[in-house]
Structure formats: C-alpha cells, structure tokens
Amino acid sequence: MIGPIVREMLLENQETFLIPAENVANVMYHHPLSHGLLVLSKVGYSKIPVLGKDDHFVGLVSLSDVVNKMIDLQTISMDPLEGLTVADVTETDVPTIDENWELEEVLHLLVDSPFLPVVTEERAFKGIITRKELLKAVNFMVHELERRNILSPKIEELKEQIDIVS
Numbered sequence: 001m002i003g004p005i006v007r008e009m010l011l012e013n014q015e016t017f018l019i020p021a022e023n024v025a026n027v028m029y030h031h032p033l034s035h036g037l038l039v040l041s042k043v044g045y046s047k048i049p050v051l052g053k054d055d056h057f058v059g060l061v062s063l064s065d066v067v068n069k070m071i072d073l074q075t076i077s078m079d080p081l082e083g084l085t086v087a088d089v090t091e092t093d094v095p096t097i098d099e100n101w102e103l104e105e106v107l108h109l110l111v112d113s114p115f116l117p118v119v120t121e122e123r124a125f126k127g128i129i130t131r132k133e134l135l136k137a138v139n140f141m142v143h144e145l146e147r148r149n150i151l152s153p154k155i156e157e158l159k160e161q162i163d164i165v166s
Contacts, residue, residue: 002104009141010103010134017134018118020127026051029058033084037066049117049125050090057117057125059092099126110134 002010025043027036029052040048040063047062066089069080095109096117106129109116115128 002107006141007103009144010137013137013140017129017137018127019130019133021055021125024049024128026125027061027086028052029085029087029090031086033066033069033081033086033088034078036061036086036089037063037070037081040066047114049128050086051125055125056123057096057119058087059090060094060117061086061090065089065091097129101129107134 025039025045026049027039029050040046040061046064047060050058050061052058066081067076069084069089070076070078094117095113096119097106097109099118099120101118106116110129110131113131115130117128118126120126
C-alpha cells in the first residue's frame, strides 16, 4: 500500500501523466504491414498502439514483430510483408488501464511495460501513461520530501535513538 503522503506527492502533477491519443503515434489494424514498419521506423519507438474502427484500441505492434516477418536464416527482404496487415502481427493480450486508474496498479504494470494504453470501458483509445512520466513524478517526490521537511521528524527520531544507544 502506498502511504498518503507519498501518494499525494506522486499525484501532484498527474495531469501530465496522460499523453493524449492525438499525440501518440499509432497505426490502424487494417493498414499494410509495410506501413506499420514505416511508422515504427519514423517515430523511433519499438512499440506503438494499433487502433481499429472508431479509434478503438486493438493492441500493440512492435518493430521486432515486423522485422521477424522480413527475415529468415540467410536474408532480409520486404517481400514477405506483401499481403500482410498490421493485424497479422498485433499483440492483443496487453495490459490496459481505464481512465479512473489506480496509482499502485499503474506502478506495478509499468515495471514490465514502457507505457500503458488508457482505454474507456468500450475500448476507445484515450492515450498512454508512460514509465518516463511516472519516473519524473518519483524524481520530484524524492527531492521534495526533505525540502518540505516531511522526513525531518523521522531523521530527528533516528538521531535520538542513536544517542540513547551510545
């Protein structure tokens, strides 16, 4: 359980956590896989969201999944991408969070993911929360704890205990 002081400090700038859908690189599930490769290469991310009809979240596509379709033991070629769509390599079993996310859940999920898609109950894609944004909040908190004198009572208590033992 996250304590109330830590929770409050981590969430002070929570409005910056969500990167809105319109600012997130994505591809449509029915696009040719070669288009997915192009988008992934241009944006420089290893994974991006895949959207379906009405901007509903379908899953994630990764650069490595696309490249794996292009290579065999001896060659690399764009030819195997012909006739394939983004849907053919989309990872659909990915964790998502809703708009009313809980901090503890997000922290646990971001251990294994660089970002989490935020979706509505109907799976409409709202954006992502990134590990980077949460780490900025953690960085802020660890610098502010002492500056705000939140830790000082504990430090003084420890000093007193050391004096008693000495």
